[in-house]
Amino acid sequence: MYKVLLADDESYVTKSIASTIPWEELGLELVHIANNGVEALEYIDTSPVDIVITDVRMPGISGLDLCKQLNQKNKNIKIIIISGYADFAYAQKAMRFGCISYCLKPIEYEELQYFLNIAVNKLNEKYRNNPVNLLDSIESENLEQIRKGLKLNGIAQDNLYTAIALGNDIMVDYKLRNNCICLKLGVGKYAYLFENPQEQMIFIKKALQNPKILGIGYCKKASNLKDLKSDIQHCINLSYQFFIEGQSCACSERYSSDFASEKMNSIRLFLASNNYHEVIGVLQDIQHSTYRKLFQIQDALKLCNSIYSSLTTEDDKYIYTFDQLVQEYGNFNNMLIKSMEFLTESRTLDVSQCYQASSNFLKIIKYINNNYTDDISIKNVADMLNLSPNYISQLFKKETGTTYTKYLMRLRIDKAKELMDNTMLSISEISEQTGFNDYFYFLKAFKKSEGITPGKYRKKL
Structure with a gap:
């Protein structure tokens, strides 16, 4: 729902508009009615809105002054002017301040509804593009720009709950829906930012029911803006736990495992002495152990590269990303099998x-x-x-x-x-x-x- 503020000093006008426009059908929510421009600005300073409908002549601050200040504060707010004066100069100034329409009183509600639809379409376009800029701000760790990006998407808090979903489906569109922002990180990889943990849990439950979603990584604790980039990266790592598990799953923490570190150390030692038979034995232990799931995607990547680097000096066999690992092997068990085959087969070539x-x-x-x-x-x-x-x-x-x-x-x-x-x-x-x-x-x-x-x-x- 896009948020609408209505500003007019004539109460019968505001009551009529409030009761006549089918807000919900248009995807809108009338969040506040202000009696003058000062009250409208005070509300907008603390509570983000997407659309402002304002009269031209009001006590304190006129509608045109309100438009000018809103245009300076946030050019993405869509403004619709209503006035009892058919004055071209008023309309011209209104358009200069970014207003999308100028409606005369008495108001024709079909006309107002038409212009509200235009505002909604413009906002939809803005929300499709805005997350890209927000993503760049997160990557550069520019806190001021992150706050602006969040505010444009209707979120005015510094603590967010994060989740990453991998798979050939997007759970929400590129706009605010259910207190959530979605950011595309790559092919089949999306970050979701939530205002509260309840929405995060609802999302995870729905995602796990979606057969196209492979894995989900999420933080149970809220992320503050200065840690947002690192927490998103952390959730990305967690989301690949499906590779280890061999099936879709949601993961919220990384396990510290003596089993994984012990096996990795053994493999390194045997590889250093070219004792490939013993390496195969360790891989078989990992494959058949109930502790195999304590491995993490980072461990799997290191393990794979350690084995292939032992038999070739070329870097073509190296796996550089988790996506490559998934594409190459599908799951951890298959990676172990292929690694053992590689170690046992002759790799000589004329x-x-x-x-x-x-x-x-x-x-x-x-x-x-x-x-x-x-x-x-x-x-x-x-x-x-x-x-x-x-x-x-x-x-x-x-x-x-x-x-x-x-x-x-x-x-x-x-x-x-x-x-x-x-x-x-x-x-x-x-x-x-x-x-x-x-x-x-x-x-x-x-x-x-x-x-x-x-x-x-x-x-x-």
Whole structure:
């Protein structure tokens, strides 16, 4: 419901409007009736509103002065002027202060309702775009801008309850609904900010009933604005617990496990001495132990990379994000199985065969250039072209002097810079269109590559 304030010193006018307009049908809530401009400003200073309907002539502050001050405070407030004076000069000034319409008394309620619909449509458009700016403010930890973004979305408090949902569905639209703000973090990844824990719990219950939702991470305690970025990142990590569990779940805390740290230490020691048989034994212990669920997504990522780095010096086998891990293996148990197979199989390859395969290399490059916006790993490319991942890795190194992973990263970064140069797309939208399915990972990768954040790069332009 968008919030409406009505300001007029004639009580019969306000009573008539209040009782005649079908507020709820329009998606509106009449939250306050002010008798003058001063009272209207005092209310708006403490309670955000989306639409103001005001008379031109009122004691204290005129309707036009009210419009001017509201325009200075918040240009997103939609203003409708009502007046008994058919004066073009009044209307002209009203439009200059951002008013969307000028209605004459006696009021024609169909006309007023028509202009309220216009205001609602404009607000819907604003709420679809505003969370992107709010996300940028959270990333830069600009508390003042975060407060402004929250206030524009109808939230005026500094303590929020956070949740992250992963999956091919969005639980609410990009606007305020049920005291909630939704922010898109990447493909199938959304952050939700709530005013109270009750709404958070209702959301989690509904999300778990949705078959398209894979995992949910949430904080039981309220997050203050200075910790909002870190708490969102914390919830992102928690949301991937479904990978460990092997089924959709909601997670609110990370467990400190001696079992996980003990097994990880054993694997590192055995890998260092090239004792792969013992590593397989430890992986089997993890697979069959009831304590397996005490592992976290970070542990799984480290475990996977430790094993593959033990048998190859190339970085193509490395997993850099949780999304890659999920795409590659689906769940933790499958990752353990594939890791054991990797350790037991012979990974030798006649490198000389690679040097004779320029046609295959051209196919590989063409496939990457046509599909870099997707989450493609070297295994995906190998499967699509009926080649071995090791074959592609060695062929890539021979033909380009770099690795598959570095080539793909460079391509995506260059495409992102091109979009920042030539479009008005937001940073979040650019990250998605260049194959970075995680907003925060894109920021980190871009800064590592270019030495500055995407936001600063765009400002330099």
